Structures are given as C-alpha cells and as structure tokens.
Amino acid sequence: LGSSSMSPSALIDAMTTETLGGDGAACVETIRLAGPAMDVGFHSTKTIVACALITGGVRVFEYDEHAYRGQTDDSAELTPARRLVKLKPHGAACRAAQFAEDTLLTASSDGTIAAIDVEAGKVMARLND
Numbered sequence: 001l002g003s004s005s006m007s008p009s010a011l012i013d014a015m016t017t018e019t020l021g022g023d024g025a026a027c028v029e030t031i032r033l034a035g036p037a038m039d040v041g042f043h044s045t046k047t048i049v050a051c052a053l054i055t056g057g058v059r060v061f062e063y064d065e066h067a068y069r070g071q072t073d074d075s076a077e078l079t080p081a082r083r084l085v086k087l088k089p090h091g092a093a094c095r096a097a098q099f100a101e102d103t104l105l106t107a108s109s110d111g112t113i114a115a116i117d118v119e120a121g122k123v124m125a126r127l128n129d
Contacts, residue, residue, distance in 0.1 A: 029080045031061055041097035041104065048084065048118065050104050052094035058106055060085035060118055085121045089114040 031051070039052040051059045061081040090108035098105050103124070104116040111129025116122070 031059075031081050033059060038093055039096045041099050043099045043102075048099075049081075050085075050097040050099065050106075050118075052097040052106055054093045055088065056090035056092055056094050056108060056110070057088045058085060058094055058097065058104070058114075058116065059083060060104060060116075085116065085118055087116065087121070087123065089116065089123050089126070 031049075033051055033053060035053050035055045035057070037051045038054055041050040041052075042048070043050075047063050049061050049063065051061070053059065060083070062084050063081040064079050085104075089106060090110055090112055092108050092110035094106050094108050096105075096107040102118055104118050106114045106116065108114075113127040114123050115125040117124045
C-alpha cells in the first residue's frame with residue numbers, strides 16, 4: 001500500500017485549496033477529522049479520497065472537483081465534501097489506505113488488512129497476521 005512524501009494533512013490541505021481550484025481558489029471545504037490522519041488515498045478515476053485514522057477508523061469522502069473552477073470571487077461558498085464511509089475496521093492505528101478499483105484496502109499496525117466496499121460502506125474481507 002503506497003504512501004506519499006507529503007504528510008496526510010498536507011495532502012488534504014492541497015486537495016481542498018490549490019489542486020481542485022487550479023487557480024488557487026478553494027473549491028471544497030477543508031475536511032475535518034476526529035483524529036490525526038495517518039495516510040490518505042485518492043481514487044484513480046473518481047473524486048473520492050479515503051483517510052486512514054490513528055484511531056483505527058477510516059473515512060471516505062466524495063468531493064466535486066468542478067465546483068467553482070475558475071472563480072476568483074473570495075465570497076463564493078465552498079462545496080462541502082460528502083462523507084461516504086465511516087468505519088472502524090481496525091483495533092489499532094490504520095496506517096495505509098489505497099484504492100483498488102472501487103474497493104478500499106486498508107492496513108493497520110494491529111497486523112490486519114481490510115477490504116472495504118465503498119459503495120456499500122462495509123468491510124468485505126479481513127486478513128489477520
């Protein structure tokens with residue numbers, strides 16, 4: 001399961017400001033999490049981001065990358081990200097989140113790997129160390 005050289009918090013900040021607007025204008029409200037993100041994973045073809053949390057939880061959000069594209073009006077409302085999944089598939093910190101098609105694979109420091117059906121919002125399979 002891959003990772004980035006940027007911290008998960010920096011990736012989320014980049015996603016919600018520079019990356020989506022293209023011109024530096026924010027398009028999506030900042031995603032607020034209950035605890036620190038250990039990793040984030042972006043879907044390769046959909047506007048979906050998964051956050052692996054230190055609590056063992058996983059949150060998946062959908063955002064509209066075209067909202068307010070090109071607008072420079074600072075007073076424009078930001079589009080909130082819509083939460084698709086809220087689960088706690090691990091008993092310890094969720095350390096990685098990576099999409100494989102429409103399945104989210106997560107790994108934890110407790111030695112488990114979970115396969116999550118994002119559409120159904122359920123754990124499909126779990127491997128234990």
